[in-house]
Amino acid sequence: MNLVTVSGPPSSGKTAIILKTAATLMQKGVKVGVVKFDCLSTDDDLLYEKAGIPVRKGISGALCPDHYFVSNIEEVAQWGVKEGFDLLISESAGLCNRCSPYIKEIGAICVIDNLSGINTPKKIGPMLKSADIVVITKGDIVSQAEREVFASRVNSVNPKATIMHVNGLTGQGAYELGTLMYQEEVQVDTVKGRELRFPMPSALCSYCLGETRIGDEYQMGNVRKINLER
Amino acid sequence: MKQIQEELDKLGIGQLFGRYPFLNGYLSTQGLELNGEETDTLPTFLKKLDPDEIEDKALDAESIITGTATYISQMLEFLGDGKERSVTEITLYPGTNKDGEPENFDKLTFQRGEIVCIVGPTGSGKSRLLGDIEWMAQKDTPTRRRLLVNGDVPDPKWRFSSSDKLVAQLSQNMNFVMDLTVEEFIRLHADSRMVNNAEEVVQNIIREANALAGEQFAPNTAITSLSGGQSRALMIADTAILSRSLIVLIDEIENAGIDRKKALKLLLNEDKIVLMATHDPMLALMGDRRIVIKNGGIHRVIETNDRERAILSNIEALDFKVQSMRHMLRQGESLEHFEF
Ligand SMILES: Nc1nc2c(ncn2[C@@H]2O[C@H](COP(=O)(O)OP(=O)(O)OP(=O)(O)O)[C@@H](O)[C@H]2O)c(=O)[nH]1
Ligand SMILES: Nc1ncnc2c1ncn2[C@@H]1O[C@H](COP(=O)(O)OP(=O)(O)OP(=O)(O)O)[C@@H](O)[C@H]1O
Ligand SMILES: [Mg+2]
Ligand SMILES: [Mg+2]
Helix, strand or coil: CEEEEEECCCCCCHHHHHHHHHHHHHHCCCCEEEEEEECCCCCHHHHHHHCCCCEEEEECCCCCHHHHHHHHHHHHHHHHHHHCCCEEEEEECCCCCCCCCCECCCEEEEEEEHHHCCCHHHHHCHHHHCCCEEEEECHHHCCHHHHHHHHHHHHHHCCCCEEEECCCCCCCCHHHHHHHHCCCCCCCCCCCCCCECCCCCCCCECCCCCCCCCCHHHCCECCCCCCCCC | CHHHHHHHHHCCHHHHHHHCCCHHHHHHHCCCCCCCCCCCCHHHHHHHCCHHHHHHCCCCHHHHHHHHHHHHHHHHHHHCCCHHHHCCEEEEECCECCCCCECCCCCEEEECCCEEEEECCCCCCHHHHHHHHHHCCECCCCCCCEEEECCECCCCHHHHCCCCCCEEEECCCCCCCCCCEHHHHHHHHHHHCCCCCHHHHHHHHHHHHHHHECCCCCCCCEHHHCCHHHHHHHHHHHHHHHCCCCEEEEECCCCCCECHHHHHHHHHHCCCEEEEECCCHHHHHHCCEEEEEECCEEEEEEECCHHHHHHHHHHHHHHHHHHHHHHHHHCCCCCCCCCC
């Protein structure tokens, strides 16, 4: 089985491009499954089901979504192996920009859209910086010039990544993305013992543990204060 | 690449900046604050950083170093003589139509400075053909078509590189989303393309765009407030002059108040190959050839002949009349005495 992780800001087009890409792969006889990680709620599973793609969803709820992802990815991989998928795609949304759910040697795709503004690539952090493939969506609603400027910004944040333009509505570029996403010779039967590409922030403070009150006396653990002096 | 790696290990950051001025922008994007006077090498500088800062800014020393080397080599290639300038022709080899039957031609060669139109009913595969060309298909798309550049298998970098793509596409939709003036926007684009004479190029693009648009706009107009026709005009001028892509794909230039003939001329002046999907007789006949698509396959290729060119001058004369009437109506004049 191949495993790839797809992540990106909310509504950047992750589901749209996964659906289009999966369709081209399924046509070639590749068996595709998806798992969707989200924070509060998602209806993406319905979209995948409608497209005939087996899907599971994981809602992190009160937990940090990235920690939730790492704590569950092995179980998810085992589900995929059991189902006999050729390709298992994990879609993660709503993560903080500081994190990335990428695992060493496991395909990592970041989806980001042209509408998000030219300074966004710089703000996203490891999710973009350590991706192997960066997919840029919604090129249909901006100009050629904006596409070029945006792609060059992405390139300057992550020069090593393969940058692709895919249209989530028409599927232009999805076939091509599919050829990169699924590689027959790659075999992943477990992710046990593998490592995250990037360590998650080491925060643990009273608010992580359920504190809701505001004020110094309630703050313990890893607390840092904003500097308002000039 | 190896030589760049050695430079990174040997030269101080200040020296590196002297050699590669674009590095400052790259490293600040990576979250490093540098003044360009640092004498430490990049690896040493990164080693000396405070671990808290490394965690806060989510820095990864190893990936910054390899990224820097990659970036420098990409930029050097981009700023270099530009291999894509030496592309003179692309050749398309047949694949199959939607029923898997072979396409009915030996090969099709497109030369620089040529307009080729693509016609065919809805869903017949016009966009797929444009997609095959953009991807430089190597029998790895549903059509199994294959493209060669100057007779050779194209460098795979053309598929992915953000700066050296062979193909630019003028989208149907011409909205701008950035909150900038025309001048700022074009300058931003020029900077991302690393042109030397940015100021001159910017003014040139605005002038050409104004020549295409019916209504003039000023350099300090917000791009989001341009009309449909003005946006299209700006886009075409920008693509013609600033885009390094050799091939321009157009999915129908709609008649949004721009001079389409001039627009095509401008693209051709820059020696591009223009491939245009269109059903408009005036545009279709302006092409040197037109490709007819049926059921996913290239059905035939028609050379525009003299008889058709004669028709074209009639259509143009007609179009000119329609444009003049439009102009008169806009000016609030009556058409009572218009000669028709
Ligand atoms: N115009 C245009 N719209 C797109 C494109 N790709 C996606 N969209 C639209 O953008 C919206 C969000 O797309 P999704 O695929 O749901 O985004 P997502 O990243 O999966 O969102 P979450 O999983 O909720 O974070 C949908 O309405 C899509 O139809 C594109 O290339 N062009
Ligand atoms: N030779 C082919 N073999 C298999 N599928 C094909 C072939 N050509 C086109 N298709 C598929 O047919 C569908 C319609 O093609 P496409 O979108 O290119 O049509 P179009 O001519 O651009 O239509 P429109 O005029 O509506 O824009 C697409 O899904 C495309 O991938
Ligand atoms: Mg989604
Ligand atoms: Mg089309």
